[in-house]
Structures are given as structure tokens and as C-alpha cells.
Amino acid sequence: MTQALLPGHPHVHYRDQTLFVDHVSAADLASQFGTPLFVYSKAAMLSALAAYQRGFAGRKAQICYAMKANSSLAVLQVFAQAGCGFDIVSGGELARVQAAGGDLSKVIFSGVGKTRAEMREALELGIGCFNVESEAELEVLNDVALSVQRQAPVSIRVNPNVDPKTHPYISTGLKGNKFGVAHDRAVQTYQHAAALPGLRVVGIDCHIGSQITQVDPYLDAMDRILDLVEAIEAAGVPIHHIDFGGGLGINYNGDTPPEADALWARLLAKLDARGFGDRQLMIEPGRSLVGNAGLCLTEVLYLKPGEQKNFCIVDAAMNDLPRPAMYEAFHHIVPVQQSAAAPTLYDVVGPVCESGDWIGRERALAAQPGDTLAVLSAGAYCMSMSSNYNTRGRLAEVLVDDQGPHLIRRRETAQDTFALENLLPA
Numbered sequence: 001m002t003q004a005l006l007p008g009h010p011h012v013h014y015r016d017q018t019l020f021v022d023h024v025s026a027a028d029l030a031s032q033f034g035t036p037l038f039v040y041s042k043a044a045m046l047s048a049l050a051a052y053q054r055g056f057a058g059r060k061a062q063i064c065y066a067m068k069a070n071s072s073l074a075v076l077q078v079f080a081q082a083g084c085g086f087d088i089v090s091g092g093e094l095a096r097v098q099a100a101g102g103d104l105s106k107v108i109f110s111g112v113g114k115t116r117a118e119m120r121e122a123l124e125l126g127i128g129c130f131n132v133e134s135e136a137e138l139e140v141l142n143d144v145a146l147s148v149q150r151q152a153p154v155s156i157r158v159n160p161n162v163d164p165k166t167h168p169y170i171s172t173g174l175k176g177n178k179f180g181v182a183h184d185r186a187v188q189t190y191q192h193a194a195a196l197p198g199l200r201v202v203g204i205d206c207h208i209g210s211q212i213t214q215v216d217p218y219l220d221a222m223d224r225i226l227d228l229v230e231a232i233e234a235a236g237v238p239i240h241h242i243d244f245g246g247g248l249g250i251n252y253n254g255d256t257p258p259e260a261d262a263l264w265a266r267l268l269a270k271l272d273a274r275g276f277g278d279r280q281l282m283i284e285p286g287r288s289l290v291g292n293a294g295l296c297l298t299e300v301l302y303l304k305p306g307e308q309k310n311f312c313i314v315d316a317a318m319n320d321l322p323r324p325a326m327y328e329a330f331h332h333i334v335p336v337q338q339s340a341a342a343p344t345l346y347d348v349v350g351p352v353c354e355s356g357d358w359i360g361r362e363r364a365l366a367a368q369p370g371d372t373l374a375v376l377s378a379g380a381y382c383m384s385m386s387s388n389y390n391t392r393g394r395l396a397e398v399l400v401d402d403q404g405p406h407l408i409r410r411r412e413t414a415q416d417t418f419a420l421e422n423l424l425p426a
């Protein structure tokens with residue numbers, strides 16, 4: 001019997017008590033590729049993308065996947081083949097877009113600290129737009145563009161000063177954040193940009209935060225941005241595209257974000273009502289395209305009962321799944337093989353030598369050493385944020401499609417982790 005697991009996780013289900021990712025058994029994946037292991041569903045990524053595509057049907061809109069959420073080459077390849085552009089934040093990410101066969105003219109370059117070398121490289125490759133975050137950056141970009149005899153297409157990231165009602169570490173559109181240009185400086189900044197010969201103003205952008213589960217912050221930000229577009233154009237600087245950033249949340253633990261198509265039905269109604277319905281639109285979703293398309297398989301190493309707490313020690317750790325340690329984030333943890341045994345409450349922790357190395361707290365599990373668990377919602381901000389702390393090799397990654405599982409990244413060996421190092425001379 002097939003049993004769906006959780007809303008928002010369409011790709012994971014139980015079949016006769018065994019966990020499946022689409023048509024592939026998670027137990028088979030763990031034995032074939034070993035643990036800990038990231039597993040992604042191509043179908044789940046494409047279905048998340050399809051919700052945006054439905055939302056924008058009949059509109060001039062470009063979806064640029066914010067690749068910092070998961071920048072593995074095969075993941076980029078899936079989105080490139082589906083017509084996406086990419087929102088990048090470094091020269092390294094630009095190199096990944098090239099390696100994955102992405103369309104460079106659909107790349108937008110965000111981030112508060114672009115270097116001259118990164119700007120030059122992106123200009124020479126002909127990316128679509130620089131999302132500039134300060135007046136100082138405008139000057140430097142102008143300088144670099146003139147030095148390579150190009151004109152840089154620019155959008156200015158404006159800070160709309162709305163509260164996205166999410167975790168403070170992932171809210172970015174408030175006055176106290178380091179991101180973007182203040183709303184009340186925007187018109188001046190645009191006039192400044194328009195006067196610089198190395199720049200060509202093409203758009204405006206904002207990004208108010210991440211894991212946003214409500215529609216209102218988006219509606220408020222849109223009003224603030226449209227007010228600015230009117231003011232900037234009245235000051236003589238035409239704006240060709242409007243980029244509303246990313247940030248839509250996913251269901252980690254009973255969260256109920258709107259579907260992308262429902263969100264955009266509301267936003268497009270506002271755009272139409274304010275007379276901006278035929279503008280070129282851009283969006284930069286990251287988490288909502290990949291977060292629930294991935295999970296992490298991990299083996300139970302030891303059970304450690306205690307007076308105050310029981311610990312379930314697994315082979316994945318905070319260096320592989322950094323979100324709990326960084327933001328106290330929640331990931332569901334479920335068994336790969338369901339059991340009828342009575343569950344016990346465990347803190348699920350990894351082998352890393354830090355008390356912050358926990359993956360889930362007070363979880364009811366009927367686990368035994370040797371069992372495999374699945375940490376859900378691990379497609380976004382997990383592999384891309386992982387590290388080699390404690391000289392732990394990064395995990396292998398598998399992408400499941402119609403043909404079956406594909407190893408898209410092999411497991412790092414200890415030698416891989418110190419391959420760039422040199423001993424001192426004898």
C-alpha cells in the first residue's frame with residue numbers, strides 16, 4: 001500500500017512500510033551508495049518549478065533559480081534545461097552556471113560584495129544583469145565596465161523596509177539589514193546610475209527575506225517597489241524589468257506557505273490593478289524550488305540512553321546539515337523502514353565535537369543501530385552550506401529521475417579534503 005507522507009513532500013512516500021523517493025527505494029539507495037547520502041527528486045524540482053510557470057503563464061517573466069540554495073551541477077542542469085536563468089552571488093557560482101550549460105544571458109548577479117575580478121569576468125561573459133547593492137558598487141562597476149569597453153546592464157536592489165515575518169537571520173528587507181539601497185535614496189541612486197557612461201539601467205529589484213509563509217509581506221513590498229518605479233521614471237530613468245526576488249517558504253514542520261501560482265495570482269492582480277501588468281518580470285526563487293525535493297539518508301550508529309535525554313547518534317552531522325545549528329531549524333526525521341515497535345524520544349545528533357551538533361530534538365523513533373533514517377526537506381541550504389569540519393568528507397549526492405538513481409557527486413575521501421594542502425619543507 002502506498003502512503004503519502006506529508007503535505008508539501010510529494011516525492012516521498014511509504015510503500016509497504018518502506019520509504020520511497022519517487023519509484024526508488026530509499027533502503028536500496030542507502031545500500032548502493034552508502035550513508036550519509038543526499039537524494040534529490042528531479043520530478044519534485046520540476047513540479048515546484050511548474051507551479052511558478054503556471055503562475056506566470058501568458059506573462060513576460062523570467063525565473064532565475066537562486067542557486068546558492070543548491071548549486072550542484074546536475075541540479076543546475078535540470079533547471080537550465082527547463083528554461084531557467086540563474087541568480088548568482090559569486091564568481092564561483094558563475095563558473096558553475098557555465099559548467100552546467102546554463103544560458104549566461106539569463107544570469108543575474110546579486111550580492112553586496114562583488115569584487116572587480118568577478119565583475120570583469122561577468123561582463124566579458126555577457127551576463128543579463130548586475131543587481132547592484134550600493135552607490136559605491138555602482139562607481140566600481142562603471143569603472144570596470146569602461147576598462148573592458150562594455151556597458152554593464154544594472155538593476156538596483158532597493159530595500160523596501162517591510163518585515164517578512166521570518167527568522168531574523170534570513171530577513172533581508174528591513175532598514176537594519178546590510179542589503180540593498182534605502183528606499184528614500186533610491187531615486188537619487190538611479191539618477192546617479194543613469195549618468196554613468198559604463199552603466200545601462202535595465203531594472204529594479206528587491207528581496208525581502210527567506211522562508212516567507214505569508215502573502216502580505218510580498219504585497220507590501222510590491223506596492224513599495226511600484227511606487228518607486230513611478231518616481232524613478234518620473235525623474236527620467238526608464239525601468240524595463242521588475243525583479244521581486246525569491247524567499248517563498250516551504251513546509252518544514254506544518255508551515256503553510258502559499259503555492260507559487262496562488263501567490264503570483266495575488267501579486268499579478270496588484271500589478272495589473274496598478275497598470276504594470278505588461279512589464280518584464282523576474283523572480284529569484286531558491287528554497288521553494290529544491291528544499292522539499294531533497295532528503296538526507298543517515299545510519300543510526302549508537303543509541304545512548306541518559307537520565308535527562310536519550311541520544312540517537314547518526315552518521316550525518318552539523319557539517320552536512322547546518323540549518324539546525326545555524327537557525328534552530330526543524331527537519332522531519334523519519335525511518336526508512338517503518339516498525340511496529342514502541343517509539344522512544346531521542347535527540348538525534350551527529351558525531352561532530354560540538355554541543356551544537358544536533359539534527360532534531362525530542363523525536364519519537366523506534367530506531368536501532370544499523371537502521372537508516374531520512375532527514376526531510378534537505379534539498380536547500382544543506383549541501384551548499386556543508387563543510388569539512390572535523391575532516392569529514394562531503395556527502396555523495398544522488399538524483400532520481402525516470403531512469404533511476406544517478407550519482408551526481410561522489411563521496412569525498414579524506415585525501416580529497418586535504419588535497420590542496422602542503423607540508424612544510426623537511
Ligand SMILES: *Cc1c(COP(=O)(O)O)cnc(C)c1O
Nearest residue numbers: 066110210246247284285286287
Ligand atoms: C538567497 C536569495 C534568493 C533566494 O532566496 P530563497 O529564500 O532561497 O528563495 C533570491 N535572491 C537573493 C538576492 C538572495 O540573496
